[in-house]
Each structure stands twice: as structure tokens, then as C-alpha cells.
Amino acid sequence: MNAGPVIWDPSTLPTDDNVNPYAFSVALNGRWFLQKGKMVAYYGNITFHPIGYGPLDQLISTSFHSPTHATDWVVAEGQGHMILADRAYDVNSYDLEEGNLTVRSGNLLAYASTLALKQSIIPGFLTLIGSGKFVAASNxxxxxxxxxxxxxxxxxxxxxxxxxxxxxxxxxxxxxxxxxxxxxxxxxxxxxxxxxxxxxxxxxxxxxxxxVLMPEYATGAVADEPGIPGARPPAQGGRAQQPNLGNLGNLGRQFGL
Structure with missing residues (x-):
């Protein structure tokens, strides 16, 4: 007998772990950098600051060094849970330990402020340096x-x-x-x-x-839905495959709905 779907709340959501293969729960207690359009829901007292504005200039100077992508990212600050997802592609987290990793900009969803992001010399890629957790997707x-x-x-x-x-x-x-x-x-x-x-x-x-690369559109744009200002048509081609990332460090356990 089917027990039905799991109903999540702030007390039962995973801590820095997968909710299911396509969504990840960040237990925020401080600050994370977040690509626009990659958060589907959140609980708690969380505020979002644009890159280059607000009271976080010192944080930006140490953790974000990519002017080309500045309008695509925000800083999430506070306490709570953020649920990240990207068009039903698989999502996983990685722990970088005093490392240097370069990844396609469209695949990187979020990263802890203990990491520094730099713009790669290879167009379309970003580099993370240092120690900390980040969340990414792939096709x-x-x-x-x-x-x-x-x-x-x-x-x-x-x-x-x-x-x-x-x-x-x-x-x-x-x-x-x-x-x-x-x-x-x-x-x-x-x-x-x-x-x-x-x-x-x-x-x-x-x-x-x-x-087949993950189809990309302007970051932060929303699908064409009634009542949503600035809506645009969804990306053509849809999903090519269910992705499944490997692991650089400690890969979070996956929870199925």
C-alpha cells in the first residue's frame, strides 16, 4: 500500500542534504551565494542581497570575483532552509578541501561564503577556490x-x-x-x-x-505564467536526460519523496 508523499517542514527537512535526487536543502546559518532562479522555496528569516549593493561589500570583496556574472547572483543571509533545484536535473553537493575547481557557470547553483569564486579564463566557466560546500547540477x-x-x-x-x-x-x-x-x-x-x-x-x-549541455536561458527569468511580471517563454528542448553528479568530497544522502 502506498503511504503517500512525504510532507516536509523545517524540523524534518535534511540538513545540507538532498530532499530527493532533484532538490537540495541548504540549512542556512549565515551567508551563501545563490544563483538567481535556482531556489524553489525557503523557510525561516532569510534576506537576499544583490551583488554589489547593500551591507555586504566586504564579503563580496573576498568571495566573489566575477563582474561578468554579478547580475546573476545574490547573497542569501539569515537562518532557515533553502530548497534548491534546477529544471528537474539531478542536484548534489560537494565538499571542496583547500581545492581549486572550475565548473560550467550554468551548472553551479550555490556555494558557501567560505569559498571564493573567480571568473575563469575559459569563457562560460567559473572557478571555486578554498574550502567549503557548493551545490551543482548536470545533464x-x-x-x-x-x-x-x-x-x-x-x-x-x-x-x-x-x-x-x-x-x-x-x-x-x-x-x-x-x-x-x-x-x-x-x-x-x-x-x-x-x-x-x-x-x-x-x-x-x-x-x-x-x-547535450544543460539548456540555459537568462538567469532569473521565469516561465511564461499568467500574473508573473517579466515572464518569458521556457527554454526550448526541455530536459535531455536525468543527470547524476559524482562526488568531490562528501556527497549528501538522497531522500526520495
Whole structure:
């Protein structure tokens, strides 16, 4: 007999753990950085400050160094629970210990103020430095591989404690009659056979098992729903796969609804 759905409240929500594979509960007692549009609900006394405004200038100067993404993030301050989710993709937390991790900007949902975020030299990526917890999502299971390795750009989620990648082109793939067909039609151009990111040195590279990136739209925009000011149409294409991230440190247990 089906016992029915679990009903959560502030006393039963997990502490810094998964509510289910697609939602994560942050037990806030202080400050976290949060990407706009990634919080679906919260309990408690929590206020949200835009980046660059309000009384948190000192915190911003030590924990946020990405002017390009400043309008996409806020600081959550107070005590309570925040439930994070991203379009039903799997969501998980990671503990970074005196580390250096670079991740796609669209995959990073939130991070503790003990970490410092910097803008990567690779467009579309952000770097977290230091010790603390962060929350991220992805499209497809993530695997960790060691350099030296060449990876499909679409499959790359990020890299930890290793140098930034170089571009590698397989020119032989573009030669001959078939190469001419690929240039004219574009077939094979986005699959990684002719262009890869090349990693060398120590560290780990995070790869998802699909070549379909998480669809992104303007951060903070809301779906086209009646009565919501500034609503916009939802992203096209929907969800490609249920993602499932790996673990850099202590991965939270998952709770099914």
C-alpha cells in the first residue's frame, strides 16, 4: 500500500542534504551565494542581497570575483532552509578541501561564503577556490578521469586541481571527400571528433555521459505564467536526460519523496 508523499517542514527537512535526487536543502546559518532562479522555496528569516549593493561589500570583496556574472547572483543571509533545484536535473553537493575547481557557470547553483569564486579564463566557466560546500547540477551521470586526456567540449563539466585545457584539433578528420562533406553539412562538427579540450598534468576532469549541455536561458527569468511580471517563454528542448553528479568530497544522502 502506498503511504503517500512525504510532507516536509523545517524540523524534518535534511540538513545540507538532498530532499530527493532533484532538490537540495541548504540549512542556512549565515551567508551563501545563490544563483538567481535556482531556489524553489525557503523557510525561516532569510534576506537576499544583490551583488554589489547593500551591507555586504566586504564579503563580496573576498568571495566573489566575477563582474561578468554579478547580475546573476545574490547573497542569501539569515537562518532557515533553502530548497534548491534546477529544471528537474539531478542536484548534489560537494565538499571542496583547500581545492581549486572550475565548473560550467550554468551548472553551479550555490556555494558557501567560505569559498571564493573567480571568473575563469575559459569563457562560460567559473572557478571555486578554498574550502567549503557548493551545490551543482548536470545533464547525465558525471565521471572523473585523470589527465592526460582529450575530451569532447560538450561533455566537459569541469576540472579540479589541474591546469586549464588547451584546444586540440584533429585536422585529418577534416581532410578528403568526407571532410568536405562535414564542412558543408556540419555533421560531426559538434561531436568532439575534430575538436577536443586537452588536459595535461595532475588533477581530475569531470565528464558527463552525454554530449547535450544543460539548456540555459537568462538567469532569473521565469516561465511564461499568467500574473508573473517579466515572464518569458521556457527554454526550448526541455530536459535531455536525468543527470547524476559524482562526488568531490562528501556527497549528501538522497531522500526520495
Amino acid at each position: 547525465g551521470p558525471v565521471h572523473f578521469v585523470e589527465p592526460p586526456v582529450r575530451v569532447d567540449p560538450q561533455a566537459l563539466v569541469g576540472w579540479a586541481d589541474c591546469p586549464s585545457p588547451c584546444h586540440h584539433y584533429d585536422h585529418s578528420y577534416m581532410r578528403g571527400v568526407l571532410g568536405g562533406v562535414r564542412r558543408l553539412t556540419g555533421l560531426g562538427g559538434a561531436s568532439g571528433e575534430e575538436h577536443q579540450f586537452e588536459f595535461v598534468g595532475a588533477g581530475q576532469v569531470l565528464l558527463q555521459s552525454t554530449e
